[in-house]
Amino acid sequence: MAWTTPRLDPDRSRRRLQLLAQLADARAIRERERPQRARTQRLRELIATRRRLAG
Template identity: 75%
Template sequence: MAWNTPRLDSERSRRRLQILAELAGARSVRQRERPQRERTERLRQLIATRRRVAG
């Protein structure tokens, strides 16, 4: 049974690295989308404020 342990550890390491890479990719996508989301939110707030003032 001991001869399988290194292979299992290398498989675990490979999967761990793959998961970490996927998480890093997802984080970078969120980072890129965040400025657009913030601009959209500011614009919505501005429109709501103008409607309140005009109405």
């Protein structure tokens, strides 16, 4: 006996694919922004350290 999956209605399937695509886009955007945030934070820490050492 072969195992089969129940068919989803076309609307539900389309909405599911759309949601998955949106989640993938959001994840990609977040991954692109993270390095910039980390770089900005490192620069802020470096500036603060230099100010402490100079002052």
